[in-house]
Amino acid sequence: MGYQHILYAVDHHIATITLNRPARLNAWTATMEREVRQAMEQAADDDGVRAIVLTGAGRGFCAGADMDELKDLDPNDIKSDAWSRPFDMNRRADYQTRYGFYPALPKPVIGMLNGATAGIGLVHALYCDIRFAADTAVFTTSFSRRGLIAEHGLSWMLPLIVGHANALDLLLSARKVQACEALSMGLVNQVFPADKLLEQTSAYVRDLVDNVSPRSMRVIKRQQYDAPFQTLAENTLAANAEMSQSVLSADFREGVAHFLEKRPARFTGH
The missing domain is CATH 3.90.226.10 (2-enoyl-CoA Hydratase; Chain A, domain 1)
Structure with a gap:
């Protein structure tokens, strides 16, 4: 373009x-x-x-x-x-x-x-x-x-x-x-x-871009900009729901693996 x-x-x-x-x-x-x-x-x-x-x-x-x-x-x-x-x-x-x-x-x-x-x-x-x-x-x-x-x-x-x-x-x-x-x-x-x-x-x-999960950045950014419109309770409940999804993600598995294996991360954003 x-x-x-x-x-x-x-x-x-x-x-x-x-x-x-x-x-x-x-x-x-x-x-x-x-x-x-x-x-x-x-x-x-x-x-x-x-x-x-x-x-x-x-x-x-x-x-x-x-x-x-x-x-x-x-x-x-x-x-x-x-x-x-x-x-x-x-x-x-x-x-x-x-x-x-x-x-x-x-x-x-x-x-x-x-x-x-x-x-x-x-x-x-x-x-x-x-x-x-x-x-x-x-x-x-x-x-x-x-x-x-x-x-x-x-x-x-x-x-x-x-x-x-x-x-x-x-x-x-x-x-x-x-x-x-x-x-x-x-x-x-x-x-x-x-x-x-x-x-x-x-x-x-x-x-x-090299060392941070794209998925984590995407969700954290949304959380940050949703927060001004939420109560503390609403924010916490939403975070709990996001946390349950994050531990099922490929990026979470990679985040643990690269730390334990002491190698650079290979995040995919999924």
């Missing part, structure tokens, strides 16, 4: 999706929106892919919406069913919104944030499961400084990640946050020197 505004590559069971408008700091477009979603679904459906990395080309991750498109935005388009209609009723409806579908993907999505991450770019970064940032990366919600509001579930997702007080600070002020502060508030998981970001992210993701 050919893409115009992104790059898509698979290597070592890792699908890398690269926002590819470096001259515009990968400003978000309608074309990019369609292509990122297609690429995410392509990776999710590919049995040869076990993890997904989302990053940007050049100096930025995504500096927000392309202003040439934003200035012509039709308010009626925002309210249309096309923005919010679930595309797979077998998945939790909460994670079927226009941009909030990452949690419904059955594979981990790692955001490799190589530079400016603003507005809709920050939205996509937050929907990634794990975020690694370059020490030169800068973050901002942007919206209040454009006369906009917390879009696309941001007022739900951001407090879940950084807490209520930090979320209000970032949303109300739309101030710029350096990578070190982003790390301290939990906005990103780790910060690396810019020239080591690719190396360190690749090492982490390769460890996932």
